[in-house]
Amino acid sequence: MKPPPFEYFRASNPEEAVAALGAHGGNAKLIAGGQSLMPMLNFRLLEPELLIDISKIASLKRIEKGSSGRWVIGAGVRHRDILVSEVLGNSYPILRAAMTHVAHVAIRNRGTIGGSLAHGDPAAEWPMLALLLDAEIEVLGRSGQRMIEAKDFFLGALHTSLSEDEIILAIHLPPAPVAWGFFETARRAGDFALAGAGVLLETQNGKISEARIALLGLGETPIRVYDAEAKLEGENLNSTNRAAAMEAAKAACQPMTDLHASAEFRVHLAGIMTGRSLDAAWGQAIC
Amino acid sequence: MLNRRTITLNVNGEAHELEVEPRHLLADALREGLGLTGTHIGCEHGVCGACTILLDGESIRSCLLLAVQAEGHEITTVEGLGDSNHLNFLQQKFREHHALQCGFCTPGMLMTATELLNQRTSLTERDIRDALSGNLCRCTGYDHIIAAISEAIAETSGAGP
Numbered sequence: 001m002k003p004p005p006f007e008y009f010r011a012s013n014p015e016e017a018v019a020a021l022g023a024h025g026g027n028a029k030l031i032a033g034g035q036s037l038m039p040m041l042n043f044r045l046l047e048p049e050l051l052i053d054i055s056k057i058a059s060l061k062r063i064e065k066g067s068s069g070r071w072v073i074g075a076g077v078r079h080r081d082i083l084v085s086e087v088l089g090n091s092y093p094i095l096r097a098a099m100t101h102v103a104h105v106a107i108r109n110r111g112t113i114g115g116s117l118a119h120g121d122p123a124a125e126w127p128m129l130a131l132l133l134d135a136e137i138e139v140l141g142r143s144g145q146r147m148i149e150a151k152d153f154f155l156g157a158l159h160t161s162l163s164e165d166e167i168i169l170a171i172h173l174p175p176a177p178v179a180w181g182f183f184e185t186a187r188r189a190g191d192f193a194l195a196g197a198g199v200l201l202e203t204q205n206g207k208i209s210e211a212r213i214a215l216l217g218l219g220e221t222p223i224r225v226y227d228a229e230a231k232l233e234g235e236n237l238n239s240t241n242r243a244a245a246m247e248a249a250k251a252a253c254q255p256m257t258d259l260h261a262s263a264e265f266r267v268h269l270a271g272i273m274t275g276r277s278l279d280a281a282w283g284q285a286i287c
Numbered sequence: 288m289l290n291r292r293t294i295t296l297n298v299n300g301e302a303h304e305l306e307v308e309p310r311h312l313l314a315d316a317l318r319e320g321l322g323l324t325g326t327h328i329g330c331e332h333g334v335c336g337a338c339t340i341l342l343d344g345e346s347i348r349s350c351l352l353l354a355v356q357a358e359g360h361e362i363t364t365v366e367g368l369g370d371s372n373h374l375n376f377l378q379q380k381f382r383e384h385h386a387l388q389c390g391f392c393t394p395g396m397l398m399t400a401t402e403l404l405n406q407r408t409s410l411t412e413r414d415i416r417d418a419l420s421g422n423l424c425r426c427t428g429y430d431h432i433i434a435a436i437s438e439a440i441a442e443t444s445g446a447g448p
Contacts (some may be wrong), residue, residue, distance in 0.1 A: 003369030005290060009357050012386060031356070038351040039332035041310075042333060051309065080345070086410060104421025106399065109381040110352065189420040 003041035010053040014140050015165050022165040030054050030167060031089065032076055035103070060169065064140070064154045068159045069175045072138075075114025075168040083108065086121065090131065092173060094180035095199060098125045102180075104190040109265040114168040116151070120160045120221075123192045127154050131224050132198045133176050136181035141166035154209065154221040168204035175250040177202035179212055179285035181277030184216070185269050187260060192219040194261045195269035199277035201237075203285040208232045213245065213277070218253035218270050225252045225274070244279060245270035294358050298323065299367030307354045314338040316354035317364060325365035325394050329423075336422030337406045339395035346402040365394035368401065377404060377439050384435035387402050388426035395422050409444045412437060 011017035021028050025056040028050040032088035032118040033038050040046050045224035055059060063085055071091060082088055083099045100124050102108050102116075117137060130137065130150035137148045142165045144179075151159050152229030162168070184196035195217045202210035211232040228248035232241055291306050295318050298321060305320040312331075317323045320380070325349035329335035331350045338349040369375035374382060377400055387393045402409065410418075415436050416429070424432065 002315070003310065003353075005308065005310050007290060008292075010355075031353075034353070034356070035333065036349055038312075038353075040329045042312075042350065051353075055356060056359075105352075105402070106336065106339055106346040106348050106416055106421055109342075110347050177374040187416050213335070239302075255337070 001044060003038075004047045006048050007050045009050060010056060012089075013057060014169055017052050017054050017057070017167050018140055018142060019164055020050065021167065024050050026164045028052055030282045031068075031119070032060075032115050033078060033110035033112045033117075036114075036121070037108050044085055047098065052166065062170070067173065071173045072170050072171050073113060073173065075117075076112050079108035079113070080105075081113050082113070091178075092176060093178060094200065095129065096183055097180065097182045098198065101125055101190075101193065101196070102184075103185050107190075112258065112270070113171055117161060117171065118156055118160060118168055120156075120158050122154070122157050122219060122221050123196075123217035124197055125196075126147075128196065128198060128214050128222035130158065130171060131222045132200060132212055132214035133173050134212075135174075136172040136222045138169045138172060138201055139166045140169050145169070147172070151224065170237055175211065176200055177285075178280045179203070179283075181280030181282075183276045183280075184271045185273065192260075195253075195255070195266050195273055197273035199274070199281040201232075201281040201285045207234055207236060207286075209234075211254070213249060213274060215249060215253055215270055218255045218266060220254070223252050225249050227252070227284065228274075237278060242251055242275055246275045249274035265268075294355055294356065296321070296354065296357055296362060297360065298362045300399045305354075307356050309353065310349050313340075313357045313362075314349035316357075317349060317362075320321060320354070323364050323366050327391055327394055334421075335392075335424070336395040336399065337392055339398040341398055344402070344405065346395070346399050356406040363398070363401075365397055369395060375409060376443075377401060377435075380435040380439040381432070384438070385429045386427065386435040390433045391426040392409065392422060394424075395426065396432055400439070403436065404443060405441055407444050410437075410440055415440070437444045 029048040031051045032055045064073040066072040079102045089096045116251040137149045179201045181199040184193040200212040211229045215223040228245040250271045253270045255263045257263045317326050328336040329337035333348045333351045340349045342360050
């Protein structure tokens with residue numbers, strides 16, 4: 001279908017966008033790439049009074065090194081920009097691999113990080129990556145600026161801790177283990193994942209010193225498997241702890257049955273994706 | 288009250304002024320406002336790829352972009368590639384390989400493939416299939432489309448797949 005009628009305002013900076021959001025008390029929506037919002041408007045799932053276009057705000061498009069080794073990626077940075085960013089590819093190689101799973105080329109050419117985070121789809125890549133990378137999300141509202149840890153940001157499917165008058169400015173990534181594994185299962189390249197897992201590993205003297213495991217598409221929010229992470233630390237990856245991590249991942253998820261896959265099959269996939277991601281990350285960590 | 292505004296769109300190298308509502312999709316503005324009906328509209332939610340155009344040389348869905356958001360960008364539609372008397376290189380490859388039957392998906396396929404071709408790198412058949420995964424075709428079974436694009440890329444990148 002076609003979108004319902006709305007007013008349109010092109011904001012030239014984040015402050016203008018916040019003021020416009022505040023003035024419309026929940027009846028305004030921000031639009032950047034529009035790759036989640038436009039389908040919802042075309043389906044008339046939403047009928048906002050006002051669309052606030054933030055796609056031309058230059059300050060939202062920065063990729064820069066911040067303090068204490070953090071990288072700051074503006075909310076308006078597109079999935080495509082991450083794919084071709086050498087500096088981010090070096091510090092967080094998992095990002096480049098994960099971006100190839102974000103829909104199709106034409107969607108990656110428009111869709112933004114901020115849009116994916118704000119949309120909060122548990123099957124999407126960015127919410128899971130934010131959780132895996134211990135990211136902090138920098139937001140601006142009428143009461144000022146604040147940082148939200150990724151683990152406190154995603155409250156449910158399409159539900160985040162953003163207030164009605166808040167805009168995401170950037171995602172802050174602290175230094176993270178470089179060895180990575182990332183696997184997704186989808187019916188077709190670019191489709192929504194039935195299940196996916198990401199792993200980051202750091203090793204010291206041939207033993208795992210830090211492990212992180214996160215899942216997507218397997219519950220109302222992305223999921224960190226903290227139990228399994230702690231149990232891997234101080235060990236080699238072996239068949240026993242690998243199997244235990246797979247079981248922990250399966251136990252941590254609560255997927256739904258839908259047209260595309262049963263909950264049971266998704267749980268099975270959670271284990272398989274976790275195992276493969278662990279193998280890939282371990283292979284990199286010890287070479 | 289009708290909520291309309293005048294915008295300028297740069298399409299295929301020409302600036303056009305037209306009146307739109309904020310809610311108008313770029314695909315509709317191209318088709319109805321400018322008469323450029325080569326851009327097809329299928330699903331209207333970004334899944335089928337029929338409405339794919341180039342925005343500043345990058346493929347995008349014109350059903351997921353508002354016309355008002357396209358101001359200030361360079362838009363290329365299938366009409367910018369060639370015409371029925373003068374097919375461009377890629378269109379000629381599609382013709383030679385029988386890469387279309389009903390033709391509905393073809394403009395989107397051509398625009399997606401144009402972006403690939405412009406990257407001027409050699410690609411495997413798998414790369415091309417992945418790149419086309421966002422464009423649905425219900426006639427050809429894709430093989431002829433892949434063949435046309437593979438040959439076009441091989442002849443322009445200097446290295447065959």
